[in-house]
Amino acid sequence: MSEKVLMKGNDAIAEAAIRAGCGAYFGYPITPQNELIAYMAKHMLDRGRIFIQAESEIAAIIMVYGASCAGVRAMTSSSSPGISLKQEGLSYAAGADIPLVLANVVRGGPGLGNIAPAQSDYFQSTRGGGHGDYRCIVLAPKSVQECADFTYLAFDLSDKYRMPVIIQIDGMIGQMIEGVALPPEKEPPKRDWTAGGMAQTGSPCRKARHITSIHLVPEELETLTIARFARYETVKAAETRFEETGCADADLVMAAYGTCARVCLGAQMLAKKEGIKLGIFRPVTLWPFPYEALGKIAANGKPLLSVEMSLGQLVEDVKLSAYYAGSKAEIHLLGHSGGIIPTEEEVFAKAKEILKK
Numbered sequence: 001m002s003e004k005v006l007m008k009g010n011d012a013i014a015e016a017a018i019r020a021g022c023g024a025y026f027g028y029p030i031t032p033q034n035e036l037i038a039y040m041a042k043h044m045l046d047r048g049r050i051f052i053q054a055e056s057e058i059a060a061i062i063m064v065y066g067a068s069c070a071g072v073r074a075m076t077s078s079s080s081p082g083i084s085l086k087q088e089g090l091s092y093a094a095g096a097d098i099p100l101v102l103a104n105v106v107r108g109g110p111g112l113g114n115i116a117p118a119q120s121d122y123f124q125s126t127r128g129g130g131h132g133d134y135r136c137i138v139l140a141p142k143s144v145q146e147c148a149d150f151t152y153l154a155f156d157l158s159d160k161y162r163m164p165v166i167i168q169i170d171g172m173i174g175q176m177i178e179g180v181a182l183p184p185e186k187e188p189p190k191r192d193w194t195a196g197g198m199a200q201t202g203s204p205c206r207k208a209r210h211i212t213s214i215h216l217v218p219e220e221l222e223t224l225t226i227a228r229f230a231r232y233e234t235v236k237a238a239e240t241r242f243e244e245t246g247c248a249d250a251d252l253v254m255a256a257y258g259t260c261a262r263v264c265l266g267a268q269m270l271a272k273k274e275g276i277k278l279g280i281f282r283p284v285t286l287w288p289f290p291y292e293a294l295g296k297i298a299a300n301g302k303p304l305l306s307v308e309m310s311l312g313q314l315v316e317d318v319k320l321s322a323y324y325a326g327s328k329a330e331i332h333l334l335g336h337s338g339g340i341i342p343t344e345e346e347v348f349a350k351a352k353e354i355l356k357k
Contacts, residue, residue: 003181004179004180004181005179005180005182006177006178006179006180007144007148007177007178007180008035008144008174008175008176008177009105009141009143009144009147009169009173009174009175009176009178010032010033010034010035010036010039010105010147010174010175011035011036011039012144012145012147012148012151012180012182013036013077013103013147013148013151013167013169013174014035014036014039014040014043015039015043015148015182016147016148016149016151016152016182016183017040017075017101017151017155018040018043018044018047018049018185019152019182019183019184019185019186020073020151020152020154020155020156020183020186020188021073021155021185021186021187021188022044022049022073022074022075022101022155023049023050023067023072023073023074023188024049024050024051024052024063024064024067024072024073024074024075025037025040025044025049025050025051025052025074025075025076026051026052026053026054026059026060026061026063026064026067026074026076027040027053027054027060027076027077027078028053028054028055028056028057028059028060028078028082029053030057030078030079030081030082031079031107031115032079032105032107032115032117032171032174032175033077033078033079033103033105033174035174035175036077036103036105036174037053037077041053050067050072056085057078057082057083057085057086058085058086058088058089060076060078060086061076061085061086061088061089061090061093061102062089062092063076064076064089064093064100064102065089065092065093065096065098065100068093068098068099068100068194069096069098069194069195069211070194070195071191071194071195072188073099073101073155073159073188074100074101075100075101075102075103075155076100076101076102076103077102077103077104077105078102078103078104078105079104079105079106079107079115079171080104080106080107080108080109080113080118080120080121081107081109081111081112081113083102083104083121083124083129084124084129086102087124087129087130088130088131089130090102090129090130090136090164091128091130091131091132091134091213092213093164093213094128094130094132094134094135094136094163094164094213094228095132095134095213096211096212096213097162097163097228098162098164098211099155099158099159099161099162099163099164099165100158100164100165101151101154101155101158101164101165101166101167102136102164102165102166102167103151103166103167103168103169104121104125104166104167104168104169105169105170105171105173105174106118106119106120106121106168106169106170106171107171107339108120108337108338108339109121113338113339114338114339115171115339116171116338116339116340117170117171117172117173117174117175117259117309117339117341118170118171118309118310118337118338118339119170119257119258119259119260119308119309119310119313119314120309120310120311120313120337121168122168122286122308122310122313122314123313125138125166125168125286125287126138126286126287126289126317132225133225133228133229134228135163135232135235135287136163136164136165136166136287137154137157137158137161137163137164137165137166137235137239137285137287137288138165138166138168138285138286138287139153139154139165139166139167139168139241139284139285139286140168140169140257140258140283140284140285140286141167141169141173141258142173142257142258142259142261142262142282143173143176143178143262144173144176144177144178144179144180145178145179145180145181147167147169147173147174147180148180148181148182148183149183150167151167152183154167155188157239159188159189159191161231161234161235162193163231163235168258168286169258170258170259170309171339172258172259172341173258173259193209193211194209194211195209195211232288235288236288239285239288240285240288240289240290240292240293241283241284241285241290242281242282242283242284242285242290242293242294243261243280243281243282243284244279244280244281244282244293244297245265245268245279245280245282246268246277246278246279246280247279247280247281247297248279249277250277250278250279250302251276251277251278251302251355252277252278252279252302252303252304252305252351252354252355253278253279253280253281253297253302253303253304253305254267254268254278254279254280254281254304254305254306254307254347254351255281255282255283255294255304255305255306255307255314255315255318256280256281256282256306256307256308256314257282257283257284257286257308257314258309259309259341260307260308260309260341260342261280261282263307263341263342263343263344263347264278264280264307264344264347265280265344266344266347267344267345267347267348267351268280269344270344270345270348271348271351276351276352276355278348278351279297281293281294281297283314283317289317289320289321290321291317291320291321291324292321292324292325294318294321294322295321295322295324295325295327296325298321298322298325298327298329299325299326299327299329300329301327301328301329302329303329303330303331303332303354303355304318304322304329304330304331304332305331305332305333305334305347305350305351305354306318306331306332306333306334306335307334307335307342307347308333308334308335308336309335309336309337309339309340309341309342310335310336310337311335311336311337312333312335315331315333315335318331319331330354332350332354334346334347334350
């Protein structure tokens with residue numbers, strides 16, 4: 001790791017992508033992720049790599065698909081309405097087992113909404129915003145350092161499992177400036193399945209590689225999809241990530257990610273001054289969600305509080321965690337929408353209200 005430098009979250013994602021061997025970036029401007037595309041516009045070209053501002057978000061994701069098929073590590077980024085436009089291409093990539101990285105700097109919605117930070121794209125990213133049966137790995141940084149670390153990781157996971165990986169941050173994390181130690185430059189891995197590679201074999205007669213998501217025979221499509229879901233089970237077993245802080249003996253556990261996890265840390269400190277024990281459970285992977293780990297916490301019967309910048313999306317997975325564990329723990333929601341960030345005082349007050357019941 002290098003010495004720390006001050007960077008915005010958006011810039012840290014861009015620089016980490018370059019260092020991870022991203023050879024092609026395609027995007028379209030939208031607030032609050034514009035620093036990311038601007039950083040790529042300068043630094044990808046400075047390194048002799050491909051940068052294209054596409055004519056639309058739809059075009060950008062399809063360009064990523066094509067570049068990845070040709071053997072290049074490729075990515076795109078956008079913010080909520082732009083991510084909606086990319087869903088068809090994301091579904092194509094998942095259906096063709098194409099690795100790609102997509103960064104979503106979430107803003108208030110639905111519709112055009114506003115440019116304030118939000119977390120209301122949770123369902124879109126974790127349930128598959130496009131059509132068909134598929135999943136994407138979803139990483140949720142809570143700091144600028146994690147923006148860099150998780151972007152670096154995203155490219156490796158995407159290649160390892162041949163599936164799209166989403167880096168999901170709210171607009172606050174994207175605009176926040178913190179110290180970050182950047183990862184080293186590395187060479188991307190060789191891909192032996194790509195449409196390119198004729199020059200590598202030295203033979204003009206190699207077998208054509210047909211990469212597609214269209215399979216017109218229903219039985220064939222089902223067989224491929226079932227095999228893909230078997231791979232997803234491997235992802236669940238190996239790549240589920242989470243963070244616990246003070247959950248073992250907590251009077252109440254707060255579930256949160258991104259900016260809300262940082263707010264919960266402040267609420268935890270306020271509670272400590274009054275002798276109240278609040279725990280924090282942070283899913284690092286929004287998919288695969290750490291159901292088993294949170295379920296073990298729910299099994300002790302203590303109340304759970306989902307703190308989110310959405311009106312009840314993360315809380316659905318909190319409820320499922322308790323359900324799978326057979327827990328009857330009370331589950332509560334403190335949610336805001338439209339770009340409003342909960343305060344640590346508000347979260348602490350909600351926790352005290354629940355504990356008094």
